[in-house]
Amino acid sequence: MSDPASVFRALHRGRAPGDPLVLPGPWDAAGARVFEDAGFPALATPSAGIAASLGYEDGRTPAHEMFAAVARITRAVSVPVSADVEGGYGLAPGELVERLLEAGAVGCNLEDSADGVLLDPRRQADRLARVCAAAAGRLFVNARIDTYVRGLPGGADPVAETIARARLYAEAGADCVYPIMAPADDLPRLSAAVPVPLNTNGMPDDPPGLRRLGELGASRITFGPLMQIHAMDAVRKLAERVRTG
Structure with missing residues (x-):
């Protein structure tokens, strides 16, 4: 298992309850090195955090700039x-x-909505199957499910819809599902x-809460852009101290 x-993939398996895989989200190479030095075994970039670091709104980063940013991060660390x-x-x-x-990259998140609207789950499952076939095991595919952040028909049960989508995506070859x-x-x-x-999302300033999420069934926890937001808040406070003396 050298690749x-x-x-x-092995980091996700056999997790004990209360011991989820916690993946901090670097937005640049310097942050990635900090997380590696802290002892995290792997990292997961947040598209929103990278967008902010490059001066774009979330979802507006050109593809070539996103891949270039990811490449700078992967070159900076050994995890x-x-x-x-x-x-x-x-x-x-x-x-x-x-x-x-x-x-x-060794893995990717792919979301199942576009322009704020949920995609047809079977079409998304077909796309995931084609991505997994092209990857041939070389990428860990995390299928993001947007049922909780996009509108569902009136009266629809988000848990039932999420489970239905998750099963389709798992059958298509997804290694993990992420009901954000x-x-x-x-x-x-x-x-x-x-x-x-x-995969579920957690709060980076609440370690006991992360363990609790693991006890509730999460195998993997990510933070989206929250670490980048916390870092910018610290920079903002430092800037204010410098400015005001």
């Missing part, structure tokens, strides 16, 4: 790095895979119904 994707590439920038599955591998912003109370039902590891 990076296999090393990364595996997974990349959030939003919806895939309209790239064909084979090209998306090659761009990720060229950037040094799923309430903690829903995690036991979700994890019990899904045959692959479950």
Whole structure:
């Protein structure tokens, strides 16, 4: 198991309750080195954090700039790095895979909504299957599920819809599913119904809360852009101190 994707995949397996895989989100090479030096075994870039660092709004980063940013991060560290590439920038599955591998990523997030609207789950499952086939095991595919952040038809049960999508995506070959912003109370039902590891989002300043999320069924925890936001808040406070003396 010497290839990076296999090393990364193994980190998700056999997690004890209360011991989820915690993946901080570097937005640049310097931050990535800080997280590696702190002892984290792998990292997961946030598209929103990288967008902010490059001066773009979330979702507006040009594909070539996103892949270049990911490449700078992967070159800076020796641990595996997974990349959030939003919806895939309209790239064909084979090209998306090659761009990720060229950037040094061992995995990716792919979301199932576009322009604020949920995609048809079967079409998304077909796309995931083609990405997984092109990757041939070289990438860990994390299928983001946007049922909690996009509108569902009136009266629809978000847990049931999330489970249905998660099962389709797992059958298509996804290594992990990520129902972003799923309430903690829903995690036991979700994890019990899904045959692959479950990714959830946590708060970086609440270590006991991260353990609790693991106890509720999360195998993996990421933070989106929150670490970048915390860092910029610290910079802002320092700037104010310098300015005001």
